[in-house]
Amino acid sequence: MITSEESRRAKLKLKGNKCLHCGATVQEAIARRGTVKNKFEFNHADPSKKHPRYKALIERKTFSTELLDELDKTYLLCVDCHRTLHAQHIRGRASMSFQLDGLRLNANCTGQVVADWVDRKFTFFSAQDVYTDAYYVQIGDAEPVLQFGQTLKDNFDKYLLGTKVTGQLRVYTYDMKEVFSAVKLSETDLELTHSTTFSLIPVKITDPKVGTIWMRGGWTVFQNGTSSRNGTLTVQATYPVESEKVASQ
């Protein structure tokens, strides 16, 4: 069993190991203070999504889907910046437009702002996720087509189920590294290969030998909080049973 301090550090690592506003790092906190306790906090950009028993949940040492889902809703801040954010209570709205090779993605986000009026530094914490990474998506034998992560995420289930007809779905990064594939094996089975770096689609695998493993946010995470940036997982899976709605169409 890991200690409370080890568990805290494991969670901070998944959130980037530094305060997103002032840049204070976990490494420096450990060097100076010997502990990260009471130094960093997770901020919910949309407080209405905060778990009703957040305090008990975030202190759990064993990692679970519930805990990782909660961390996904947060940004890492040092305690000082977190208090400043709540004291300033500045709400913000951001309109963003991303363009790449003729593709365009517009996003309107609401969120919180923490401001440093001397350094003129403002950090915006969006309450909505916007997936701006671009991927080449190959359906069947067709030429790979460039898509923003947002489009891929919105259509992912359809593409995946579509491999029953198309035979395969492959996803490559912008520089053409394959990060995901789904290949039809039979009418009921498919083979999924998922790289840790493909952070768009969270994965949970339960293995009798190693327990539960999650791949999400660019990390592979184990139940004891150990995490890694590397790795590719290949599993044989069963097609989801089509819902009545889909079947009746």
Ligand SMILES: [Zn+2]
């Ligand atoms: Zn800070």
